[in-house]
Amino acid sequence: MSPRSANSTASAAPVESRPVRVDSNAVETIDLGRVEVIRVLDEKGRVVDASVEPDLPDAELLRIYRGMVRSRRFDQRMLAMQRQGEMGTFAPGLGQEATQIGQVYPMRPSDWYSPSYRSIGAQVWRGWTMEQLLLLWAGYFEGFAIPEVANELPFSIVIGSHVPVATGVAMGIKVRKDDAVVVTNFGDGASSQGVVAEAFNFAAVYKAPIVFIVESNGWAISTPLEKQSGNTVLAARGVGFGIPAVRVDGNDVLGMIAACSRAIDHARGGGGPYLVEAVTYRMSLHTTADDPKVYRKDDEVKAWEGKCPILRFESYLKSRELLDDDAIAQINEEIEAEVIAARDRFRELAVARPEEIFDFVYEQLPEELREQKAEYLERLKRKGVQ
Numbered sequence: 310m311s312p313r314s315a316n317s318t319a320s321a322a323p324v325e326s327r328p329v330r331v332d333s334n335a336v337e338t339i340d341l342g343r344v345e346v347i348r349v350l351d352e353k354g355r356v357v358d359a360s361v362e363p364d365l366p367d368a369e370l371l372r373i374y375r376g377m378v379r380s381r382r383f384d385q386r387m388l389a390m391q392r393q394g395e396m397g398t399f400a401p402g403l404g405q406e407a408t409q410i411g412q413v414y415p416m417r418p419s420d421w422y423s424p425s426y427r428s429i430g431a432q433v434w435r436g437w438t439m440e441q442l443l444l445l446w447a448g449y450f451e452g453f454a455i456p457e458v459a460n461e462l463p464f465s466i467v468i469g470s471h472v473p474v475a476t477g478v479a480m481g482i483k484v485r486k487d488d489a490v491v492v493t494n495f496g497d498g499a500s501s502q503g504v505v506a507e508a509f510n511f512a513a514v515y516k517a518p519i520v521f522i523v524e525s526n527g528w529a530i531s532t533p534l535e536k537q538s539g540n541t542v543l544a545a546r547g548v549g550f551g552i553p554a555v556r557v558d559g560n561d562v563l564g565m566i567a568a569c570s571r572a573i574d575h576a577r578g579g580g581g582p583y584l585v586e587a588v589t590y591r592m593s594l595h596t597t598a599d600d601p602k603v604y605r606k607d608d609e610v611k612a613w614e615g616k617c618p619i620l621r622f623e624s625y626l627k628s629r630e631l632l633d634d635d636a637i638a639q640i641n642e643e644i645e646a647e648v649i650a651a652r653d654r655f656r657e658l659a660v661a662r663p664e665e666i667f668d669f670v671y672e673q674l675p676e677e678l679r680e681q682k683a684e685y686l687e688r689l690k691r692k693g694v695q
């Protein structure tokens with residue numbers, strides 16, 4: 310036996326054991342374990358793993374269903390409004406409804422949610438009104454005021470930049486010995502950003518109570534996942550950082566709830582961070598400024614239509630006799646009415662104040678800008694704009 314291998318204390322770890330502490334003298338190959346995959350419902354809505362199926366009352370299952378339908382209907386309405394010039398650029402969440410609702414469902418209002426920009430459905434679940442989100446994406450500053458119903462953090466357009474901030478919030482929670490956790494989500498593209506790796510490492514070392522959710526939706530604008538990461542199983546990154554991780558079918562809302570409940574319990578119980586990789590697909594545009602036809606094939610999108618998270622959950626609820634076609638039509642009608650009412654309230658609130666462009670740059674406007682503002686307002690008046 311050579312002296313080097315005699316010094317080695319490492320041995321092949323059992324399949325699920327993580328994190329693995331590697332002796333610095335180890336020379337043998339280390340089995341870092343396989344990534345666990347969670348899936349409750351298959352594409353037809355049949356239960357494939359009852360051992361992780363969340364035990365939820367019927368009324369809760371229907372509330373979750375409504376949350377997903379609300380997310381989709383709102384998304385579709387916003388897109389129509391954007392195309393008619395009534396809404397600014399936004400990032401549709403179409404097809405990611407199970408990922409969205411499944412990650413916020415297990416959270417308490419006192420937990421902190423740090424979303425990406427593609428999290429509108431989840432934000433509505435957390436208590437943002439739809440009219441406020443319309444104001445936000447139409448560019449009204451009132452839209453950015455954080456609602457007081459839950460602990461919400463603002464999203465950032467700078468990819469991945471909110472993740473270390475969320476980790477800092479989790480450290481604050483730990484220092485104050487609160488029992489809240491932080492849940493933050495980001496995309497497959499964001500997972501390649503250096504700051505996200507730094508946040509993983511920091512959270513792992515200091516056992517910050519944070520759940521990282523990577524929404525692996527196939528694309529980062531026009532960059533496919535295969536060109537984004539050498540290992541497309543993004544949950545595997547957890548192993549390298551010493552963060553327990555799970556991969557979940559992100560189009561299966563029950564799987565998402567099972568995975569995220571486990572992750573949140575782990576973080577709340579003092580176990581430190583947890584990584585959830587939600588495998589889903591961005592069915593629509595990157596943002597309304599994008600045309601995905603230029604860089605991806607229709608066949609790929611078609612294949613994912615068959616994995617629709619809402620249809621899948623509908624089949625499950627039908628099999629449990631909680632839904633039928635009439636109930637589905639009625640729920641859709643009710644939610645469409647909610648969305649239209651929100652749009653109408655938005656229209657009343659969305660009164661443009663062009664002078665605002667001068668208002669938030671300086672605490673006290675310099676003389677030069679004061680003159681420009683007066684001239685600008687005078688011109689608007691002459692043109693009958695104000």
Ligand SMILES: Cc1ncc(C[n+]2csc(CCOP(=O)(O)OP(=O)(O)O)c2C)c(N)n1
Pocket residue numbers: 425427466467468495496497498499500524526528529530591595
């Ligand atoms: C630091 C930085 N680099 C580049 C961009 C441009 N950008 C906006 S969204 C995006 C792709 C993000 O993809 P992903 O993280 O997978 O999230 P998804 O949009 O798919 O939800 C890029 C590169 C940016 N906003 N910030």
Ligand SMILES: [Mg+2]
Pocket residue numbers: 496497498524525526527528529530
């Ligand atoms: Mg992506």
